[in-house]
Amino acid sequence: MSPNQQVRSPLVRSARVRWTVRAIGIVAVLSTAGTVWLGLWVTPPDQVQGDLVRLVYIHPGVAWVALYLAFGLAAASSLLYLWPRTRSLTWDRLAAAAVEVGVVFNVCTLISGSIWGKPTWGVWWAWDARLTSTAVLLVLFLGYMALRRVPAEPEVRARRSAFLALFAAVDIPIVHFSVLWWKTLHQGATVLNPDLSPTIHGSMAWTLLLGFVALTLVFVWMLLVRYRIGVLEDWLGRGELDVALRDRQAEGGAPDQAGDGRDAAVAGAPVPEGAR
Amino acid sequence: MRYVIAGYAIVLTLLFLYAVQLVWRQRRLTRAAERLVASPARSDPMTEGR
Numbered sequence: 001m002s003p004n005q006q007v008r009s010p011l012v013r014s015a016r017v018r019w020t021v022r023a024i025g026i027v028a029v030l031s032t033a034g035t036v037w038l039g040l041w042v043t044p045p046d047q048v049q050g051d052l053v054r055l056v057y058i059h060p061g062v063a064w065v066a067l068y069l070a071f072g073l074a075a076a077s078s079l080l081y082l083w084p085r086t087r088s089l090t091w092d093r094l095a096a097a098a099v100e101v102g103v104v105f106n107v108c109t110l111i112s113g114s115i116w117g118k119p120t121w122g123v124w125w126a127w128d129a130r131l132t133s134t135a136v137l138l139v140l141f142l143g144y145m146a147l148r149r150v151p152a153e154p155e156v157r158a159r160r161s162a163f164l165a166l167f168a169a170v171d172i173p174i175v176h177f178s179v180l181w182w183k184t185l186h187q188g189a190t191v192l193n194p195d196l197s198p199t200i201h202g203s204m205a206w207t208l209l210l211g212f213v214a215l216t217l218v219f220v221w222m223l224l225v226r227y228r229i230g231v232l233e234d235w236l237g238r239g240e241l242d243v244a245l246r247d248r249q250a251e252g253g254a255p256d257q258a259g260d261g262r263d264a265a266v267a268g269a270p271v272p273e274g275a276r
Numbered sequence: 277m278r279y280v281i282a283g284y285a286i287v288l289t290l291l292f293l294y295a296v297q298l299v300w301r302q303r304r305l306t307r308a309a310e311r312l313v314a315s316p317a318r319s320d321p322m323t324e325g326r
Contacts, residue, residue: 054280058287104294108287115283225298232305
């Protein structure tokens with residue numbers, strides 16, 4: 001973005017955008033309620049798993065959102081940020097939003113899987129390839145969120161966050177193929193298997209599909225709201241700096257020309273060691 | 277069945293709490309932006325050069 005380019009206030013938002021976000025939220029809530037109703041009351045118990053199969057209507061859905069949608073989107077956005085021709089802080093904000101939402105869904109994946117595992121395997125947790133690689137993914141993206149909190153210029157923060165997101169994304173195919181590459185407790189893919197022939201049918205299949213759609217809509221709504229939070233945070237950061245500098249100038253103090261960091265302290269920026 | 281109920285309850289509660297937190301953060305930041313726009317120190321509230 002050129003220095004003279006004008007940035008529109010984030011307070012200005014068209015009614016169409018507001019209503020689209022609301023509509024996605026409403027449809028997400030309704031489809032999630034439908035999944036819960038079908039999953040808990042309508043579908044029959046499984047011949048082998050009994051009622052525990054009902055957890056399958058949400059567990060793969062939250063895993064799909066976390067692993068493929070959220071972290072996949074974060075990796076793609078990070079790549080677009082690092083690519084010189086498409087470099088824009090918009091991609092950085094999108095990646096940050098996708099990672100935060102993805103971490104929530106990743107936690108849901110591990111919790112729902114653990115609750116399914118206890119009565120099925122007899123343990124809450126096993127150091128199984130699928131479980132362990134999913135937990136590693138969570139730790140990597142928690143690290144991403146921690147890295148973003150380290151004070152730095154927006155471009156520096158965006159660049160190093162993008163590199164970390166791409167590094168963490170290497171784990172996504174490992175999670176996906178772990179059930180094929182190693183002997184694991186975790187069952188193989190039900191829908192996205194190598195033959196692409198789902199091994200689930202009837203009302204169970206439709207409920208599973210609705211669960212995927214519902215949780216995808218929940219993700220899209222959360223992503224849109226979280227992205228707007230990022231825009232507001234960046235805009236406020238610049239706006240508060242602007243007000244602080246104007247206040248300082250109004251008090252008679254010239255902006256920091258000598259580079260000794262004193263005026264930087266007014267704006268909340270870090271002060272060099274030698275200037276203290 | 278109690279494991280199933282617990283699974284649904286925990287996952288849906290987590291998602292609901294995160295959604296509420298997102299809405300609360302967005303409202304707080306929007307109010308802060310509105311206050312900043314109304315601030316007399318800011319000469320051109322709607323546009324800004326980078």
